[in-house]
Amino acid sequence: MAAEIVPPTRRRCERCGRTDVWEETLENWVIAEKNGERQVGNKHCIHEWDINGQYNPIADDPSPEE
Ligand SMILES: [Zn+2]
Incomplete structure (x- = not known):
């Protein structure tokens, strides 16, 4: 494998x-x-992504929308 x-x-x-x-x-x-x-989804949600740690997302910048 x-x-x-x-x-x-x-x-x-x-x-x-x-x-x-x-x-x-x-x-x-x-x-x-x-x-x-x-x-x-819910923009007030503290998102809990179904991927963990392995891939560091670039800082979760606040959405410029709205
Ligand atoms: Zn969420």
Whole structure:
């Protein structure tokens, strides 16, 4: 079995369902879309991503939106 380490390209908050995808060109997470709907989840949520530690996200900067 190949022990290939692939950095996650997708993460999902276990609390509110927010989903991000890794945008390589931006080197940052962007909110995923599903059926044209952005999976923003709850913006007040202290997101608990379903990936742990292995990949250090760039500082969770506050969303400039809204
Ligand atoms: Zn969340």
